Amino acid sequence: MGLVKRDQKKQSVDRVGERRKRIRDFVGLVKGLSDPDPTVRRWCARDLAVFSEASKHLVEQLKKEKDRSVKEVIVTTLIRIGNKEAVQGLIECLRSDDAHLRNASIEALKHLPHKVSPVMEQLLKDKDPDIRIFAINILESLKDERVEDWLIYVIENDPHINVCGTALDLLTEVGTEKALPSIAKVKERFNNPYINYVADIAVRRIRGAEENE
16 A cells, blocks of 8 residues: 555656646746645745746735745745835735734845835834834844834834834834933823833833943
């Protein structure tokens, strides 16, 4: 019986390999994204990495894909393509009800700092507080000189306590003396134990870092 199973497995692999040879062109690969076999969908998503025009099709499949392993390959391919369409598609996925997809999109956008920076202000002003929090999570990985200024903007202007708390938490890592007046103001604005606690930690760490320099 073991030999039969091994033979069947080999035949299955051979069939998939033959199908892969047949649809290596762009049109065939895009069509393969909707194949019933998740193995085919995975290698089609992987092979589409050489086509920058594939972003739209990959994002469309990502939004409806049920297989987690296929989602991961699609996200990886979008990172490799890394064009404006890929970034915009990943941003759209931040609004998904699928927590795994949201988290995967956040991690993907962290790998595309130069493409995300131009739209960061837009994300920080989004009407959905969850999107604003996700944007701050992405800020953590951006090597951009404006990161502190963006965080200061958030704690000075955002009306949502959790958004400001997330920004304060990141300021404990990247904040300088420039942020101290705004941190004092956000404490007054909310007068909330949670905000006071995070703000005090940020102040202590900023002052401690300045003293150690």
